[in-house]
Amino acid sequence: MTIGHTIPIARRLRHDRLMLAACLAATTLAIAVLSALLISIFVQGFSSLDWHFLSSFASRKAANAGILAPLMGSLWVCTICGMVAIPVGIATAIYLEEYARRSRLRSLIQLNISNLSGVPSIVYGILALAAFGRCFGAISSDDPWTLGSPDSVFFVQFPFGRSVLAGGLTLALVILPIMIIAAQEALRAVPVSLRQAALALGSTKWQVVWKVTLPSALPTMMTGAILSMSRAIGEAAPLLVIGGVLLLFSVPDNLMSDFTVLPLQIYNWAGRPQDDFHRIAAAAIIVQLVLLLGFNSVAIVIRQKLQRPLQS
């Protein structure tokens, strides 16, 4: 008994070709979008890009404006952010992967971290405004607590207000979950046998982590760290909440200095109706993208150079 109807092979092959065509079309579209993005920005911004643009402060006239303040601001904020988020992220990852027992509490912390990574960055801005900007109202900004002298780079006042320190800590909160997850993945990739070998030689737990696990996980961790930092350098929303958009005529000189960053400056210029300002916004975007590309190439180089000895 032959049952059913044969499905013509021609129809099946047509599905096959349609599928490939759809996939190719989607991929081409994705590449086209990236090209359109890069080309349109390059065309608009390239003519405004010169040394004057990089070395000047903001101005009412687009032709005279530059990005010195936001460029330095971005560097300050990112440095602070990295110095906080990377160690805390790695420490958390080490605790969760190497120390914590597989308990309910641990999986709750884990779920919390993955949830935090989905919290919109502007919400971190609100937390930062309350915590760093106002110390939850515990200390009045009219009568701040002061540590050190204003001449020192490490001058600190409570509350932090709209300072680079507040900005850096805010971004550290934003990228902390990403950093933790990246560091955890790096630690998980280290073979258990390596740890057991070190333990068998009589090392303590911390010695194993410090001498064995961390060094072999470091390249992957650094890649993760750099990718998190490239997220931080592009963030604008949380900084906008704590500090607004400032047109500054100075670069930061201590932790309590006012600041602005490249994405905020881009937002400010892009939001104006005049084409002149759109052009310098595009020029600032080019600088921003070059910075990011630099970050990413460092990550790729680390990945390739340092991972090789591990694999062999």
Next chain:
Amino acid sequence: MIRLDASAPVTEPFPTPSTAPSPPAPAGGPSPDLRGAEAAPTRAIEMRALCAWYGSHQVLHTVDLDITAHRVCALIGPSGCGKSTLLRWMNRMNDTIASARASGSLNLHGLELLDPTLDVVDLRRRVGMVFQKPNPFPKSIFENVAFGPRLHRSYGRTDLEELVEQSLRASALWDEVKDRLHHSALGLSGGQQQRLCIARAIAVDPEVLLMDEPCSALDPRSTASIEELIRELRETYTIVIVTHNMQQASRVSDTTAFFDEGRLVETGATDILFTAPRERRTEDYVSGRFG
């Protein structure tokens, strides 16, 4: 024994191997089917001067081998001797490997399998395959068995249910799973999963079943049940099985071909090959002295 396709038995003599590849079977059309040829044993698969390469590495050297219909043929030999490669040419699974190529002639009932224009989709419907590790799809038991038939034909619901039942009965799994047809296939034991994969393969009504070390991932009890199944299935299908296990080859197969370093060393009836091999290397291998 189930018979899903009742086309009349064809007993025409096997065509002489031609130098020019024969045209591929008409798309979707009926294919020559020698199943049920009760008279003289017919040759299902015929190889002449078959050579195969992966890149520049030659894995098969001028193999001449005939495989008889409705018999179990075991391919044995040490690892890397080319037996799995040979199997993967019989349903052109090697097409998924870019560097794989072959020369010579590999004939299935007059169809030249090395023809680059061959309709491999239709070929694989006619030549089923069971893999080393059970690989059920992450779907229900029913969906697993119905997957193949649905690719090639459209069925009414009851027809499909009947077909699934027949296939599961033929693979001796029906009684164990009939109450949970719509549960995930991943919940079955390893041996059950492998029998499900066999049911899945025979549901498309193939002529030949290729088995690539089908028991190597299973425990002894599951192995025994699969071996018993293979003995039953030979009445309906031509079976080619690759195995590392000498006892298994001697238990399930009618003929055995021994390969070493890409060459066919010896082939013949299994009982003779295992008790009175002509070649010294075969004797060493089957007696466990190497390999």
Next chain:
Amino acid sequence: MEGSIEWLLWLLTMVSVVTTVAIIAVLVSESVQFFTMEGHPEISPWSFLTGTVWSPLLGARPEFGVLPLVTGTVLVTAIAGLVAMPIGLLTAVYLSEYASAKTRTCLKTVLEILAGVPTVVYGFFALTFITPYLLQPLSESFGTYNAMGAGIAVGIMILPIVCSLSEDSLRAVPQSLRDGAYALGSTKFDVTAKVVVPAGLSGVIAAFLLALTRAIGETMIVALAAGGLAQLTANPSQQVQTMTAYMVQIFLGDAPANGIEYRSSYAVAMTLFAITFAMTGTGAIVLKRYREEYE
């Protein structure tokens, strides 16, 4: 020494826990202040969640019905999803099933670049390219600010997330399943559409969820390109205000820190946080279930 190190690591781990607690505490306490503010008895959680007019700054009497902000967010997110989910999934299928190793590496780099582009850049792109060169030539009804342009830009922004997470889960489907399907006489279409994508489906759904969560919380694109008028509309050529864009408007503006409109941004933030927290949680659970299923 050993003990104090473990204690220190535990303390640093608590940073992420404290962050969550602090976010919730700040949002809740500020929202409570908004709902209980003197002189505004008409404001209640109920009127906030069901009100259809959002006019905190205009008119004689401000109205705080969050629905226009929610629908604005949903509209932009829906457009972004319609752009990113099909393109992202098909690109993922291409990468995982069709592309050669070399093409794959190339395309992954393109995606990595797209993923690293700051969102403010996409906002600029929407404002200076998508709306004037793609949308306005199609129809004159598109204004400078519109939901469509912002939605497409958000879609481009989440495309790399959809694509790389989906690709991960498609590639995690064992090769043996593909072989099994081919051996039954499947075409590449059959293998991909009937075996690989269904087997990786939970991962794909999790990718969609995470990407949509990012779209909902996206701020700079909508602040630049979607406009500033909170209105209850499904027309993508109109301007809309999203929850995040309203927060930007308040924090950038001169609203006094004790005023009702300033406080209202916390209630909006609370709503946004609740929505995204629920979605990420769901995504994590879906992913976890899928990992348990196939391991």
